[in-house]
Amino acid sequence: MGFPEQQQQVPGIQSKMDPVPDCGENSYRGSGKLTGKAAVVTGADSGIGRAVAIAYAREGADVLISYLDEHDDAKEVADLVTAAGQRAVLVSGDLSDPAHCRAVIDKAVEEFGTVDVLVSNAAFQMSHDDITEISDEEFAYTFALNVGAYFHLVKAALPHMRPGSSIIGSSSVNSDMPSPTLAPYAATKAAIANFSASLAQMLGEKGIRVNSVAPGPIWTPLIPSTFPTEKVSKFGDDTPLGRAGQPAELAPAYVLLAADDGSYISGARIAVTGGRPIL
Ligand code: NAD
Ligand code: MG
Secondary structure (H helix, E strand, O other), X not given: OOOOOOOOOOOOXXXXXXXXXXXXXXXXXXXXXXXOOEEEEEOOOOHHHHHHHHHHHHOOOEEEEEEOOOHHHHHHHHXXXXXXXXXXEEEEOOOOOHHHHHHHHHHHHHHHOOOOEXXXXXXXXXXXXXXXXXXXXXXHHHHHHHHHHHHHHHHHHHHHOOOOOEEEEEOXXXXXXXXXXXXXXXXXXXXXXXHHHHHHHHHHHHOOEEEEEEEOOEOXXXXXXHOOHHHHHOOOOOOOOOOOEOHHHOHHHHHHHHOHHHOOOOOOEEEEOOOOOOO
16 A cells, blocks of 8 residues: 655646546446536545546536636546536636635526535645644635635525535544644534534525535545645555545545435535544
8 A cells, every 4th residue: 555755736736646546537437316417516626526526427417617726637527527418617716715606606507507516625734733833824714715615605506506406515534533733624624514514404494405525535636735745655544444545435425415315314424434433
């Protein structure tokens, strides 16, 4: 097991990783579980969001691909969505700005007429050994992106979501067992799970389901761009399954939560952690 030592700048480029993460490009097979739905997926250029976008398209959904600025990665995903016979809409920009969150939803409504599935998945983290290393700006940015964007996306999308719609937040195993070197990030991931549980109760009467997914260590650009190289090479080794997960291994959970198959699943947090327990 283990990965070659490697390092990238935030936000990291998927195609520069060794090995390139497996997002299901050559393996995911759909069976019409999301036929006719329109999905918004943030951070959909790479990693888990890319795996979700590919799976959703192969299940029959049109996909708005929101990402920061990794244009080549995002174009590859758009081509995969189109190859699945679905519409792909690319929107780059900074989701820590509430106005951009509203613009993403406006674009989805303009293109698709509705939002049936909203996946709030974009996030920032950075390793620090000491709290004094964390600037005020970085702390505020981490919350604005990871938690703030979730709030602003949901608020903007709700008027366009019909009964049967689904909202999914990307949480983390870090919310129960926080790595001290990721303290602000871990706190945002706990907030996402908690906020999802509130929304599930608030939106049940509208027929809208809300859940979160808690990934364990997954091989994505987030890892070589935010962890020191020695942690990158051992990433995931200490899970019960003895390895990091690939983004493709997250897709089934996100499909279940988005699809009508999951019609009574709301307020849940699904662990995809390679055996690490969550609370
Ligand atoms: P990733 O780097 O592939 O995806 C994160 C994406 O967020 C990036 O592609 C980028 O386009 C987007 N993004 C970053 N800053 C942004 C900004 N300011 N505005 C708009 N978009 C921005 O990494 P990933 O690991 O697939 O992360 C996806 C989600 O999974 C995150 O919420 C992360 O916290 C969660 N997660 C990942 C792991 C893991 O081990 N990789 C573990 C638990 C949870
Ligand atoms: Mg990316």
